[in-house]
Amino acid sequence: MPRKGMRSIFFSSSKTSSSRAPSPIRSTPSTPLHNFSESVMEQKFENARSIIMAWDPDSNSYAKVTSIFHENRKEAREFLKCVKDLQKTMQFFVSENSSSDKLVHAQRLMQIAMKRLEKEFYQILSANRDHLDPELVSSRSSRASTRSSTSDYEDDLGSEDELQIANDSISEVEEASTLAMADLKSIADCMISLGYGKECVKIYKTIRKSIVDESLYHLGVERLSSSQIHKMDWEVLELKIKNWLNAVKVSMKVLFSGERILCDHVFSASESITESCFSDISKEGAINLFGFPELVAKGKKTPEKMFRILDLYQAISNHWPEIESIFSFESTSTVRSQALSSLVRLGNSVRTMLSDFELAIQKESSKSLVPGGGIHPLTRYVMNYLSFLADHSGILPDIIADWQMPVQSPLPESYFESPNSDENPSSEISVRFAWLILVLLCKIDVKAEHYKDVSLSYLFLANNLQYVIAKVRTSNLQYLLGEDWISKHEAKVKQYAANYERMGWSKVFSSLPENPTAIISPEAVKECFKKFNLAFEQVYRKQTSWIVTDAKLRDEIKVSIAKKIGPAYREFYEKYWVTVKDDKNVESLVKFAPDDMGNYLSDLFYGTDSSGSTSSSSSSSRSRSRWSRR
Incomplete structure (x- = not known):
């Protein structure tokens, strides 16, 4: 551990690294006030020495293999308090004699204490990887706000009563997560206030970045090049897009949000350290995550890609408020820029594909x-x-x-x-x-x-x-x-x-007289029947292969045709059937009875198969007698 300058320790506040502690009360040597102050400081120094040396890993084999925060939380609070007291005694000693042996001894004790806290910080982060899972952290934040950054670090450990209340309201896993976060914050606050923030920051970045990178890997986030994307078959690329859609959802709702919450909590004593830690932990993975859609958008634009491109666009758009909130630091602006760049590229790709789609229709x-x-x-x-x-x-x-x-x-x-x-x-x-x-x-x-x-x-x-x-x-x-x-x-x-009815059935309509009951000669009656037979047979034969796919429209057309043909033919038939019924060629002369009209019309608009037979079950209607008479 690098040796810290005496001034950085003596005159740093127990609250934050930037504020000054009040100067100790000065008194003339040998006065009662001075003697009392010296006695108090001596006592604080001895208490601090006793507790710190008990947990010195270099002089105590038990201290080397265990954790004070794990073994005895009450003693952990006492350890942090004695470090704060040691700082006060050092400030007092330097005001008395900046080269005294006590001051040198106190500085050595402080280094031992910081080494102990550094070890504790590492142990808590390592042992609680599961308890500090981003999903747990992010869900915890929705139920309880983080503690105030101005609270004394020893108070952050929480009293026994507070812990009991917590135990009653949260699960065992959540309790472990809450305690680990409180312990990390306590140690970070302490070390930062004494000028040793760099040590715990280095540990934090190393461990938490490995967690973020590992999580992204398990979510299927890969580092791909534009050429790799371009060479992929669409089926393969579509699977990767589906994986990405899930990955970005989990990353924004859980992974990065949880890391930001944890980082804000642990390093609440220093905004600059919070920014540095979160940026180093998350920026690389986030840029890689949000760079994937841009690579897809740069690829070949085909119609089948449109909907996946829109899915990518919508995912970024939906998560944009979270992107801005989580990556709000100046040092993480490149993440926001990458997400925005992908959004722009995807939008351009959609516009291009829509233009190509319109052009393809026209061509x-x-x-x-x-x-x-x-x-x-x-x-x-x-x-x-x-x-x-x-x-x-x-x-x-x-x-x-x-x-x-x-x-x-x-x-x-x-x-x-x-x-x-x-x-x-x-x-x-x-x-x-x-x-x-x-x-x-x-x-x-x-x-x-x-x-x-x-x-x-x-x-x-x-x-x-x-x-x-x-x-x-x-x-x-x-x-x-x-x-x-x-x-x-x-x-x-x-x-x-x-228009179809008018053009397709005009010969059938015109084959009957305008007034079906008007008096006409027997020869004219026969001629009308012949014309009707011929016109209807031609239309029927031709239109049995025609199709109307919509059932409602099909019925409407049939009903409309039936209304135009049925009543007129029935009137003509009923009036002149007696005229032709005794004719020897009656079957060829009158081929259709009025009741047959509905049967024949029901066969229309279902189309025919390759053999020419109707594809509709209505073909059974033609098996009925075509020559039924009244």
């Missing part, structure tokens, strides 16, 4: 047609992507706050703007989502033109827009886009369905 150029006018794979992919993206709508506004919309839009703003955008705090992200859906719908409009049958192209548009609406309604997109947006697009679906 999608496949001309393959979806059989039966069903849902296009692009529609499924984009809407699934956007619905997952909407789950992060809480942080997306921060990321895209300054992201400008395209200058030119082919459609009016009312088509894609979110309602009440001025009142909606998330209006920017709402408009962005509406814009991306608009880009998709424009692309679907182009793909609809590839169908040769115009009615099928409208069914394709209705199917895809209905799928978009369903995805909006069943995800957080509904809160971003609003009911007004949904209502407008539902009206658009009805318009597409109406």
